Amino acid sequence: MAVTVSIPTILRTHTGGAKSVEASGSTLAELIDNLEHEHNGLKARLITNGSLHRFVNVYVNDEDVRFTGGLDAPVSDGDTVTILPAVAGG
Amino acid sequence: MNRVLVIRRDLVDAMVAHARRDHPDEACGVLAGPAGADRAERIIEMTNAERSPTFYRFDSLEQLRVWRDMDAADEVPVVIYHSHTATEAYPSRTDISLAAEPDAHYVLVSTREPNRHELRSYRIVDGEVTEEPVEVVESYMFAHTGADDVPDCR
Numbered sequence: 510m511a512v513t514v515s516i517p518t519i520l521r522t523h524t525g526g527a528k529s530v531e532a533s534g535s536t537l538a539e540l541i542d543n544l545e546h547e548h549n550g551l552k553a554r555l556i557t558n559g560s561l562h563r564f565v566n567v568y569v570n571d572e573d574v575r576f577t578g579g580l581d582a583p584v585s586d587g588d589t590v591t592i593l594p595a596v597a598g599g
Numbered sequence: 600m601n602r603v604l605v606i607r608r609d610l611v612d613a614m615v616a617h618a619r620r621d622h623p624d625e626a627c628g629v630l631a632g633p634a635g636a637d638r639a640e641r642i643i644e645m646t647n648a649e650r651s652p653t654f655y656r657f658d659s660l661e662q663l664r665v666w667r668d669m670d671a672a673d674e675v676p677v678v679i680y681h682s683h684t685a686t687e688a689y690p691s692r693t694d695i696s697l698a699a700e701p702d703a704h705y706v707l708v709s710t711r712e713p714n715r716h717e718l719r720s721y722r723i724v725d726g727e728v729t730e731e732p733v734e735v736v737e738s739y740m741f742a743h744t745g746a747d748d749v750p751d752c753r
Contacts, residue, residue, distance in 0.1 A: 517699070518700065518701060518702065519699045519700070519701060564697055564699075566659045566662065566663070568659075568663055571660075571663070573659045573660055573663075575659070591663060591666075593659075593662060593663065593666055594697075594699030594700070595656060595657065595659070595662075595697070595699075596627070596629075596645075596656070596657040596662060596679060596697075596699070596700070597649075597654070597655060597656035597657065597693075597697050598654070598655055598681060598690070598691065598693050598694035598697050598698070599625075599653050599654045599655070599691050599693035599694060
């Protein structure tokens with residue numbers, strides 16, 4: 510199963526500079542574990558204490574996974590997963 | 600990357616106008632420009648999903664759309680701006696800890712005073728803040744920023 514994952518600038522240190530990588534998994538959690546296998550250190554930038562970081566946005570195709578199950582969000586062959594650090598501050 | 604923000608006056612005016620309009624909520628947005636040029640060309644006002652006088656956050660779906668549009672046009676976020684409505688135009692601890700675009704200039708506008716604004720620019724990389732001068736230009740022509748129609752000699 511091939512899912513294209515687009516990687517934001519700040520996380521490309523974990524992918525050798527690549528802005529797009531392939532991964533597999535049927536849920537976002539599985540996908541992230543798969544990504545971690547190939548790109549060590551990426552998971553810790555996305556997940557803290559078993560949940561997605563509050564200030565990282567993850568989208569499966571055009572949907573923010575916060576609305577589609579978070580780490581349980583289903584992922585299918587051919588999907589595009591986009592990771593964007595939230596732009597926020599005070 | 601240059602140690603100065605060279606920016607066209609109409610873009611400065613647009614950021615300040617946006618900040619004034621949204622006051623007392625924090626305003627936020629992006630100035631996009633061609634990848635690799637370090638030159639802001641257009642303003643994209645963003646919705647502050649927090650609608651707060653002390654916090655801002657880009658709406659996540661709007662951010663996806665804008666980031667995709669920029670990517671398709673070979674643009675990057677050159678400037679990420681937001682306003683402080685009661686404090687100085689200096690990045691807060693939250694601003695610093697959440698800054699995640701190492702190549703962007705972080706611009707802060709303060710609207711704490713009604714008759715005068717403060718606008719300052721910073722680089723925020725790995726938790727370190729470096730202020731940089733803001734050079735406002737009438738046009739990028741002759742400003743050594745490399746716009747296509749510029750008869751600059753470098």
